[in-house]
Amino acid sequence: MTSESTVVNQSNTGTVEDHLERAAIDRSTRLPVVFFLTSGVAWLAVSILLGVIASIKQHSPGFLDWDWLGFLNFGRVQPAFINAFVYGWCFQVGIAVAIWIMARLSRVELKNPVTLIVAGHLWNLGVSLGVLGILAGQGYSLEFLEFPKFVWPLLFVAYSAISIWMVVMFQVRKRSDAYVAQWYIVAACFWFPWIYLTANMMIHVLPVPGVMKSAAGAWYKSSLIYLFFVPIGLASSYFMIPKIVGRSIYSYGLSMVAFWTIAGVGAWTGLQKFLGGPLPPLLTAISGSAAILMLIPVVAIGINHFMTVRGHHGLIQYSPTLRFTFFGAIGFSVTCLVGAFNAIFGSTTSFTIAEDGFNMISLYFFFSMMMFGAIYFILPRIVGCEWLSRRMIQLHFWPSAYGAIGLGLWLVVGGIWQGISLEAWDSSTISAAGTSGSFLVGKSFIWTTFILFSNVVFVLHFLMMLFRLGRRTHEPTLLGHPQVHHAGQQLADGGAGA
Amino acid sequence: MNKFRVFLVGLALTFGLPWFFLLIVPTLQMSRLAPLPVYELDENGQKVIGEDGKGNIVSYYPPLSSGSKTKGEEIYVREGCAQCHSQLIRDPRVAMDSYKREWGSVFDSMAPLQTRPTNQRDYLAGHYPVLGIRRLGGDLSNVAYRYGSREQMHLMIYDSRIAQPSSIMPPYRFLYKTRKIEGNGPSVRALALTGDLAPEPGYEVIPTGDAEALVDYLMALKKNYTDPSKPVVADAEAK
Numbered sequence: 001m002t003s004e005s006t007v008v009n010q011s012n013t014g015t016v017e018d019h020l021e022r023a024a025i026d027r028s029t030r031l032p033v034v035f036f037l038t039s040g041v042a043w044l045a046v047s048i049l050l051g052v053i054a055s056i057k058q059h060s061p062g063f064l065d066w067d068w069l070g071f072l073n074f075g076r077v078q079p080a081f082i083n084a085f086v087y088g089w090c091f092q093v094g095i096a097v098a099i100w101i102m103a104r105l106s107r108v109e110l111k112n113p114v115t116l117i118v119a120g121h122l123w124n125l126g127v128s129l130g131v132l133g134i135l136a137g138q139g140y141s142l143e144f145l146e147f148p149k150f151v152w153p154l155l156f157v158a159y160s161a162i163s164i165w166m167v168v169m170f171q172v173r174k175r176s177d178a179y180v181a182q183w184y185i186v187a188a189c190f191w192f193p194w195i196y197l198t199a200n201m202m203i204h205v206l207p208v209p210g211v212m213k214s215a216a217g218a219w220y221k222s223s224l225i226y227l228f229f230v231p232i233g234l235a236s237s238y239f240m241i242p243k244i245v246g247r248s249i250y251s252y253g254l255s256m257v258a259f260w261t262i263a264g265v266g267a268w269t270g271l272q273k274f275l276g277g278p279l280p281p282l283l284t285a286i287s288g289s290a291a292i293l294m295l296i297p298v299v300a301i302g303i304n305h306f307m308t309v310r311g312h313h314g315l316i317q318y319s320p321t322l323r324f325t326f327f328g329a330i331g332f333s334v335t336c337l338v339g340a341f342n343a344i345f346g347s348t349t350s351f352t353i354a355e356d357g358f359n360m361i362s363l364y365f366f367f368s369m370m371m372f373g374a375i376y377f378i379l380p381r382i383v384g385c386e387w388l389s390r391r392m393i394q395l396h397f398w399p400s401a402y403g404a405i406g407l408g409l410w411l412v413v414g415g416i417w418q419g420i421s422l423e424a425w426d427s428s429t430i431s432a433a434g435t436s437g438s439f440l441v442g443k444s445f446i447w448t449t450f451i452l453f454s455n456v457v458f459v460l461h462f463l464m465m466l467f468r469l470g471r472r473t474h475e476p477t478l479l480g481h482p483q484v485h486h487a488g489q490q491l492a493d494g495g496a497g498a
Numbered sequence: 499m500n501k502f503r504v505f506l507v508g509l510a511l512t513f514g515l516p517w518f519f520l521l522i523v524p525t526l527q528m529s530r531l532a533p534l535p536v537y538e539l540d541e542n543g544q545k546v547i548g549e550d551g552k553g554n555i556v557s558y559y560p561p562l563s564s565g566s567k568t569k570g571e572e573i574y575v576r577e578g579c580a581q582c583h584s585q586l587i588r589d590p591r592v593a594m595d596s597y598k599r600e601w602g603s604v605f606d607s608m609a610p611l612q613t614r615p616t617n618q619r620d621y622l623a624g625h626y627p628v629l630g631i632r633r634l635g636g637d638l639s640n641v642a643y644r645y646g647s648r649e650q651m652h653l654m655i656y657d658s659r660i661a662q663p664s665s666i667m668p669p670y671r672f673l674y675k676t677r678k679i680e681g682n683g684p685s686v687r688a689l690a691l692t693g694d695l696a697p698e699p700g701y702e703v704i705p706t707g708d709a710e711a712l713v714d715y716l717m718a719l720k721k722n723y724t725d726p727s728k729p730v731v732a733d734a735e736a737k
Contacts, residue, residue: 035667057668058634058666059666060666061666061667061668061669065668066730067671067672068672070671070672070713073577073578073668073670074578074582075577075578075579075668076578076579076581078578078583079578101667116553134694135600137576137577138576139575139576139578140575140626141574141575141578141579141580141626141627141628141630141631142564142580142627142631143631146578154669167557170502171502178505183505186505186509188507190506190509190513191509191513192509194513194517198517198521202521202525203627207529208525208528209525209528209529209530209531209618209621209622209626210622210624210626210627210629211528211618211621211627211629212521212524212525212528213626213627214621214627214628215524216521217627219520219521220633227513253559260512263508263509263512263513263671264512265517266510266513267513267515267517267520268516268520270520271520274586275588275630276589276591276592276593276615277586277629278523278586278615278616278617278618278620278621278629279524279615279618280527283520283524285518287520290516346594347592351584351586351630351631351632351633352632352633353632353634355632356632383638402649418633422595422633423593423594423596425597425598425599426599428600429598429600429601429635430638430662430664430665432633432665433634433664433665433666434636437636437666463601
């Protein structure tokens with residue numbers, strides 16, 4: 001992985017053997033990829049509904065307030081929602097996309113999907129028990145780690161099996177060089193079990209002081225985003241963008257800089273949440289600085305992606321995959337910008353809804369949009385028919401895009417107001433809650449309109465594909481008709497052979 | 499060494515460094531923290547550690563949680579109170595937490611005018627990490643100063659809109675039960691509910707064991723002991 005040729009350079013045109021080989025690989029990955037995608041999308045539906053309840057409950061506790069529905073109080077339904085979203089949807093769709101990209105780039109047919117399927121069932125069992133456990137009153141008090149104590153070994157074993165499988169796939173690859181997308185996937189496979197094991201050992205097993213448990217929780221959340229979701233999301237963009245534009249990544253050097261900066265900086269972040277708190281001040285300062293340093297990969301990746309697409313930006317208009325991926329790449333920049341902003345103004349934004357804004361930007365604006373793009377590319381090749389309706393893709397994209405921008409920025413702005421109003425030492429807490437309350441109403445509006453609507457459309461479209469109700473054709477479903485000046489290069493989006 | 503191994507070593511080093519210095523080292527440092535015994539003055543005016551005659555130390559900094567207080571902390575965690583409430587007073591050089599009057603004294607005349615920042619030792623009292631996730635509600639480090647009686651706190655938990663109509667705190671009515679008033683008249687523990695919330699005549703609303711434990715836990719949340727990290731100042735004030 002040190003030579004110029006490691007840059008992704010998969011030509012869309014190829015010999016008949018190439019097409020046959022790709023089709024064979026896609027066929028071999030069908031079972032696990034469809035399994036993880038389907039269960040991921042099912043969890044997406046569940047978590048969006050839980051998110052609607054949590055969002056409304058946050059400002060109007062009178063909503064759905066009957067005595068027997070006490071388990072739907074905000075304190076239980078919010079962790080149920082965020083954990084279903086993270087471990088149900090984000091993780092499973094990330095694993096599905098990673099498996100497929102890994103198999104394609106390694107040019108190896110997937111021989112034994114049983115391990116993956118068993119691990120997948122174990123993972124789903126863990127997530128289901130976890131979400132039900134939270135609602136039943138077994139939850140915990142750290143963000144993204146609210147699952148009951150008995151769940152983490154299940155998830156850890158399931159994930160380890162998947163990542164070992166992924167690394168084996170990488171090791172038997174046909175070419176000795178590795179693609180950038182593969183670096184990111186191997187790195188994510190390598191880091192996540194370490195992150196998860198550390199956090200859970202410190203919280204549930206070892207006799208660690210309470211302050212360090214909270215610190216481990218904050219570190220876990222940040223590391224999960226910067227060292228799992230960011231690598232998987234970027235792996236997808238490093239695969240999809242060159243694939244669709246039909247040229248190799250602009251600069252190998254910049255990819256290298258971005259990768260090793262994320263690797264070197266990502267795990268230092270997280271503790272800035274407790275700025276001024278009981279932790280040693282040096283640690284919070286380092287973490288805050290690291291969050292600001294995450295702007296370096298933003299610049300490197302931004303230049304790299306932009307220059308790769310340069311001259312072909314018109315394709316964003318036609319290719320659903322490129323459109324979602326490009327939007328997700330913007331989401332990556334916004335994630336790191338908001339992360340840096342929250343670190344710089346930490347004394348104001350810590351413990352406010354600005355942190356929820358960061359979560360939603362990183363998980364939806366960046367990661368989910370990236371994954372939607374990948375699904376629009378992968379699913380037709382796996383199930384053998386094309387997306388039914390251009391209109392449905394557009395109805396998925398626009399509300400999702402407005403929802404992602406709106407939700408993220410609305411919560412960050414609301415968090416700043418809330419923080420300022422909490423800082424006012426002579427004003428009451430209830431007035432600060434009132435300040436954030438009006439922003440929370442806006443958040444509910446965005447959830448119940450844009451996000452809910454767009455994802456209902458997506459889930460329906462996905463189900464149609466699953467039941468092979470798509471179009472039987474080799475023409476990909478595009479969002480318009482490419483102009484003549486793009487005719488020089490083949491549009492790779494869709495088409496079961498590409 | 500092949501390239502893949504070099505790559506893995508790179509991943510391990512870039513990740514292992516922050517893992518070690520951000521989590522492992524501070525954990526080892528803090529694992530030396532232990533609750534401090536409280537000194538008392540004996541008849542000769544000498545400082546001694548308070549014992550109960552069997553060699554057990556009577557009280558600690560911070561006061562350790564036990565029995566129903568621990569049960570209450572469990573309920574605090576499982577109901578997700580930490581989703582909206584923090585237990586963390588930040589340093590006044592960074593944030594104004596300790597100046598917020600509401601987060602310290604309201605009813606209790608013994609409450610300090612300015613609450614002190616919480617320190618690492620304070621969190622040795624409980625069994626769960628309760629620093630909190632967000633602050634839609636107030637900080638609870640000193641919540642016990644804010645309530646004149648257990649009854650008031652029960653009413654707050656039962657339905658916070660009794661005291662504060664614009665409150666967005668969820669009601670926890672399922673921690674209470676409605677029962678028929680027995681022969682001797684209403685129980686002393688019955689909540690003084692009025693208006694729409696009042697139970698039917700002949701019935702009363704009383705807290706369950708869970709609600710009592712939660713209130714036990716919350717009523718113990720006050721940092722009324724001296725900051726052990728500043729022993730010199732504390733001793734000077736004592737004399």
